Amino acid sequence: MPIPAAAAEALAALLGPRFSTSAADRDLHGQSESYHRAPPPDAVAWPETTDEVAQVAAICHAHRVPLIGWGTGTSLEAQAMATQGGLVLDMLRMDRVLEIRAEDMQVSVQPGCTREALNTELRATGLFFPVDPGANASLGGMAATRASGTTAVRYGTMRENVLALQVVLADGRVIRTGTRAAKSSAGYDLTSLFVGSEGTLGIITELTLRLHGQPEEVAAAVCGFPTLEQAVECVTATIQSGIPMARIEFIDADVVRAFNTFAGTRMHEGPHLMVEFHGAPASVKGDAEAFGALAGEFGGTGFDWATTPEARAALWKMRHNAYRSCLALRPGATAVVTDVCVPMSHLPAAVAAAAEDIRAEGLLGPMVGHVGDGNFHAQILVMPGDAAELAAAKRVATRMAERAIAVGGTITGEHGVGIGKRPLMRAQHGDAVSVMAAIKQALDPESILNPGKLVPEVN
Amino acid sequence: MPIPAAAAEALAALLGPRFSTSAADRDLHGQSESYHRAPPPDAVAWPETTDEVAQVAAICHAHRVPLIGWGTGTSLEAQAMATQGGLVLDMLRMDRVLEIRAEDMQVSVQPGCTREALNTELRATGLFFPVDPGANASLGGMAATRASGTTAVRYGTMRENVLALQVVLADGRVIRTGTRAAKSSAGYDLTSLFVGSEGTLGIITELTLRLHGQPEEVAAAVCGFPTLEQAVECVTATIQSGIPMARIEFIDADVVRAFNTFAGTRMHEGPHLMVEFHGAPASVKGDAEAFGALAGEFGGTGFDWATTPEARAALWKMRHNAYRSCLALRPGATAVVTDVCVPMSHLPAAVAAAAEDIRAEGLLGPMVGHVGDGNFHAQILVMPGDAAELAAAKRVATRMAERAIAVGGTITGEHGVGIGKRPLMRAQHGDAVSVMAAIKQALDPESILNPGKLVPEVN
Structure with a gap:
């Protein structure tokens, strides 16, 4: 549904050139970093003040124009895509x-x-x-x-x-x-x-x-493990021991391969943990030693400490670029990214089952995880246009989510629902979904705010 | 409004003797620890299962009977009082x-x-x-x-x-x-x-x-200060310094007098801080020393360390009984208890202004506070039936709340709204109150759940 002329005129009068229906602007705001695809929005606006946002909302409300917020466009479940058309509100000038x-x-x-x-x-x-x-x-x-x-x-x-x-x-x-x-x-x-x-x-x-407060002392390291299970069991033991980890990240052998290929590392191609400690110098030292001892019990070897701020920055930059490095493992591929989070005691079994499921479906799905809180991702690489592969990836993603629900976990730890996780909301929440729907309808009775997202069974 | 006969019959059939309309049971569930007074509920029920609660709600919903949850009856803003009649649900058997x-x-x-x-x-x-x-x-x-x-x-x-x-x-x-x-x-x-x-x-x-995790080591102490301002400024400095306090409680001279009179202490009758540290032995030692040094800068003296678990238990029991000890300062009195919470940088001025206001109104209002998060209470003692005194206490409470709002704080840090803070909700929240009302109406369209509480402008 294109934007009604009266609405477009009101928006243009309000925002001048900061309201655009050009194909270039619309296309830029129709992209997604993941496998989700949708037509571009009908228009884009760049508000500069709260008052402008309020006026835009009032116009969209009066004309029932869908209104979709846009930040850096890095959401993974199509949260910022105009799946029902409408106006994308690019907030980057604020x-x-x-x-x-x-x-x-x-x-x-x-x-x-x-x-x-x-x-x-x-x-x-x-x-x-x-x-x-x-x-x-x-x-x-x-x-x-x-x-x-x-x-x-x-x-x-x-x-x-x-x-x-x-x-x-x-x-x-x-x-x-x-x-x-x-x-x-x-x-x-x-x-x-x-x-x-x-x-x-x-x-x-x-x-x-x-x-x-910026921590007085920071220490970071990478440590390899013989098997995925041992690495994840080490995480569970670490958290249960109460060592106050600032970061404890899991990366599997495929991710290490991506780092070695595209980030210039020479790590052993097996599962690793990337860890960081924050605090007073004495406690950082104590925490690092306690973790080292625990890691040793689970076969952890080859601690590589990033001792300078520059080395730490490089370490976490590499981790942050894991998504792009892993995409590069298969040129041209896009990704179905899973995001389950489970109670700590269920983490080793959940990661192992996911790895086995990906292997059984014949897929390539590097796994990373913010495993200190039970959250991990498989980035399942699929070729655009390969419907069978996409279906297989979605099957794996759905089974991961169902296994998470079965042990009291969640279908999404941090990526959100968007359109990708929406079909699983009732399985996780049961009748609480209708409470969400009641709230949505109470606050947005015309359903102009990011319609078709998050709450299932509501347009 | 008494409970309709059909509803009472259904509740009695469901719960047998665990549904009561006796005066004794109703009176027991019509009490309040603070100055709020209301008639007792029309009936009391003691459910034992979630299913029973669900059936009670369905009955009350069908007959539009107000349904009010009851725990230990220790709320301070009449949250558990049946101000519009109805059924009190005593949850203590669950x-x-x-x-x-x-x-x-x-x-x-x-x-x-x-x-x-x-x-x-x-x-x-x-x-x-x-x-x-x-x-x-x-x-x-x-x-x-x-x-x-x-x-x-x-x-x-x-x-x-x-x-x-x-x-x-x-x-x-x-x-x-x-x-x-x-x-x-x-x-x-x-x-x-x-x-x-x-x-x-x-x-x-x-x-x-x-x-x-239970902390490996615990240390607790009491420390006196020359003035209220110095005690509170010490708190602000402590929190800003990042010392990870487990507890940091302020008590004023009136509270100390209550402790000395009713709890058998012999403390100097001036403002004090009660502090506790949790952690590994080395960090507790370091934190306690760092706090001691800071306290010294603000005139803190006479550190009294509770070195045994028994001594610590006695210390916090005394603190927890402050409410009753302070009530005993004025036999027969009840209390208007204030509960503002302000950003840390505004805490010293907020406490000083409250003390001055209480003094100017000629009231007795001992002050305590969980000041580490900017939250403090004046327990203003009023004699039941003295309307002028109650009005003065409420004036002080309202001005404390208004000053809190003016510096970005809240009218209630932890006691909640009930009926006591309801008239101040719009002053704090503005139009957000109508969002709360919309949610209330969406989830409880018949307004049977604790009607007349929390959300202003909704019955």
Whole structure:
């Protein structure tokens, strides 16, 4: 459904050249990093203020135009794709760090600010924002997806690190959720409701984030294991022992092969853990030794310590580029990315079953994981146009999700629902899905906000 | 409005003697620990299973009977009082610890289980549940109120420590929110929505809680300060310095006087901090020394270390009994208890302004605070029946709340809204109140769940 002329005129009058229906702009905002494909949106807008977002929403609401938020376009379940047409709202011009309140360990930012840009601004304060999904995503997008990543095991996810939001509702009203207080019992937790709602309940126009002290000492290392099972069992034992890991990442032999081929490493082609410790020098030393001893019990060998900040940066850059390196293992391929998260005690069995399933289907699916919180991914490589292969990859993904549900886990630990996980929502949540639908209908009765995403059985 | 005969018959048929309309049972469930007064409920029920709760809800829904959850009756804003009549659901017979999953650091409990009963069951596991509001409250009630208390500065509030819930909805449907995974991005965060909803959206019938490792070493101490301002500034400096306090509690001279009079202490009658450190022996030693040095800078003297577990238990028991000790300062009095929480940098000014305001109104209002997260309370003592005094106390409470809002804080850090904070909700939340109302109406269209509480402008 193209945008009604009256709506397009109102949007053009409001935004001038920052409203576009050109094919180039639309195509740029119709891309996806994963296997999902959809036609481009009907138009793109680049608001610069909350008030403009509110006016855009009011126009879209009046004319029933779907409104889809867009950050850096790095979501993996098509959250930012205009699957029902409509207007994509590119938030990247609202990218300012509004106020750093160092004494309260808080910052207010606009949604288009990326996590790396924020941390660059914070460098001199002794504080940092820890949530790190790998991609240099926008903070608004990270909140909308309830993103997490490598450091969540220590610092929590966006759920724990967003203190308050400013949100534009479906009809253009602007609200603030939460306060600057560290905690509150003053009514429904609307901040938590909007975090993870993937733009289906409102458009985030400002975020108040918790900051953390930059650790006095940081140590990072890579360590190899004879088998996948031993590596993952080492993770479970580490977490259960209470060693306060800042990062504990699993990579399998295929990922190591990708690193060796495309990132210039010369690692043994077997499963590895990548770990990091934060804290006072004495405790970092103690934690690293305790981990080393545990790793040894599970056959861990060949510790390679990144001793300089540059070496650590290179290490985590390599990890963050794993997605692209693994894509390069099969030129031309795209990926079906799984994202289950299970209770720690079920992690070894879940990873082993996934590996076996991928092998049995004859697929190539390198696995990585933020395994310290039970979350791991298979990046199943499929060739565009190969329907049989895509179907096989989706079968594996569905079985991984079903096994996760069976042990009390979740179908998505951090990537969100979008359209990819939507068919599995009822299997995970049962009748709670109808509560989600009731909330969606209460807050967006015309269903203009990212329609067709997240909540199943609602248009 | 009495309960319709058909509803009473259905409830009696379902529950037998566990449904009562006797004056004694009703009176017992019409009490409040604070100044709020309301007639007793029309009836009381003691369900023993989730299915019974579901059937009770269905009956109440069909007959539009208000349904109010009841735990230990220790809420401070009349959350459990039947202000519009109806049925009080006493959850204390659903008090079992259902499953301890030590390897996942989780436990499943029924809502009537108290935090002390849970920790007694956990003693042998090396794990504990940290949230500690003072009262030995039921865990269901703590979740419903989004309670926190003395340890929130280190371990978080109920928001951070409830992983999932089973909830009976207004019409008797039963849902599960959340999973056993450490994190999830699978849709709206219903767990966070029900935590803190004070029984207005559903009745909690099961909780999955996060557990923490019992600290290897614990150290606790009391330390006096020359002035209130210096004590509170020491707190702000401590938190900003990053010392990982397990507890940091402020008590003013009036509270010390209550302790000296009723708890047998012989402390100097001035402001004090009560602190606790958790961790490995070396880090506890280092943290305690770092705090000691900081306290010295702010005039802290007379450190009294509780070196044995018994001494520590006595110390925190005294703190937990502060409410009753302070009530005893004025025999026959009841209390208007304030509960603001402000950003750390505003804490010293907020505490000083409250003290001055109480003094100016000629009131006695001992102050305590979980000041490590910016939360403090004045327990303003009023004589029942003295309308002028009650009005003065409410004026002070309202001004404290308004000052908190003005600096980005909250009207309630942990006690919740109930009926006491309801008139201030719009001042804090603005139009976000209408989002709360929309959610309330979507999930409880007949408004049978704890009607008249929390959400203003909704019956």
